Amino acid sequence: MRQIALYGKGGIGKSTTSANLSAAFSEMGLDVMQIGCDPKHDSTRMLMHGRWIPTVLEQMYDHKEIRSEDIIYQGFGNIRCVEAGGPEPGIGCAGRGIIATFQLLEKMQALYGDVVVYDVLGDVVCGGFAMPMRDGYAQEVYLVTSGELMSLYAANNICKAIARISERSSAKCRLGGVICNAKNMDNEQGLVEEFAKRIGSKLVCFIPRSNSVRAAEVNRMTVIEHDPASNQAKVYRDCAKIILENTDLRIPTPLALEELEELAREYL
Ligand code: ADP
Numbered sequence: 001m002r003q004i005a006l007y008g009k010g011g012i013g014k015s016t017t018s019a020n021l022s023a024a025f026s027e028m029g030l031d032v033m034q035i036g037c038d039p040k041h042d043s044t045r046m047l048m049h050g051r052w053i054p055t056v057l058e059q060m061y062d063h064k065e066i067r068s069e070d071i072i073y074q075g076f077g078n079i080r081c082v083e084a085g086g087p088e089p090g091i092g093c094a095g096r097g098i099i100a101t102f103q104l105l106e107k108m109q110a111l112y113g114d115v116v117v118y119d120v121l122g123d124v125v126c127g128g129f130a131m132p133m134r135d136g137y138a139q140e141v142y143l144v145t146s147g148e149l150m151s152l153y154a155a156n157n158i159c160k161a162i163a164r165i166s167e168r169s170s171a172k173c174r175l176g177g178v179i180c181n182a183k184n185m186d187n188e189q190g191l192v193e194e195f196a197k198r199i200g201s202k203l204v205c206f207i208p209r210s211n212s213v214r215a216a217e218v219n220r221m222t223v224i225e226h227d228p229a230s231n232q233a234k235v236y237r238d239c240a241k242i243i244l245e246n247t248d249l250r251i252p253t254p255l256a257l258e259e260l261e262e263l264a265r266e267y268l
């Protein structure tokens with residue numbers, strides 16, 4: 001079972017990329033599960049044709065006994081979809097949904113398949129959001145970033161977490177590479193490629209900004225389902241293939257903040 005985690009800043013395109021990769025994996029005939037680990041809980045929405053599935057935390061508040069069908073929902077291509085969920089605004093711990101989700105899935109023996117895709121918010125890499133890496137679930141991490149400084153900053157922080165976790169525990173958590181989800185900035189590919197190199201990794205996919213993503217989103221589908229013949233669908237399929245074939249997993253070398261800023265200046 002491959003356990004692939006996409007980490008990145010909020011709004012950078014983790015869920016869009018995760019859902020399209022999951023759809024591409026399932027098209028290849030693989031048994032796929034996608035777990036949304038973001039309190040925004042919209043990771044699997046396009047796979048579920050716009051449906052907001054109940055989150056694990058919501059179900060825990062509502063029921064004493066939770067069955068697997070209360071938290072695992074079949075989406076496009078028979079992909080098993082789960083949303084960890086988050087606390088009510090202003091109260092509670094955001095990481096709790098993630099911890100509760102993994103404990104419950106383990107108890108149900110429901111974590112299985114050819115590929116499990118974790119879609120994890122990486123703005124705060126606190127204990128809660130680092131849990132999938134620390135506890136050996138997120139074995140291959142892919143950083144989703146654009147060329148914007150703040151998304152590179154978040155990606156660099158996630159590298160710090162991977163490096164620290166690898167140092168202090170036997171968790172099999174490694175960096176698989178960087179996915180550039182473009183914002184159409186000048187020199188963006190060069191910048192993200194160089195960033196990937198400096199952290200001791202590589203750019204695995206460059207995903208252009210595309211209107212097909214918007215069109216698919218308003219029709220409540222992934223691009224793979226909505227516009228399978230489009231160039232963007234091909235980009236996601238190629239990316240899924242590269243990730244499946246990737247065996248080059250590294251412990252990253254995060255940059256100092258000054259170095260990151262200097263790099264961003266070089267590629268203006
Ligand atoms: P995240 O999960 O990181 O918070 P989302 O996947 O929800 O981010 O993406 C945020 C917004 O950006 C969504 O409206 C999505 O449709 C849009 N988006 C993501 N990737 C692309 C892309 N390659 N081209 C165009 N729009 C995109």
Ligand code: SF4
Binds near residue numbers: 094127128
């Ligand atoms: Fe929860 Fe993370 Fe906040 Fe700790 S830092 S309370 S784990 S969200």
Ligand code: MG
Binds near residue numbers: 015016042043119
């Ligand atoms: Mg998301």
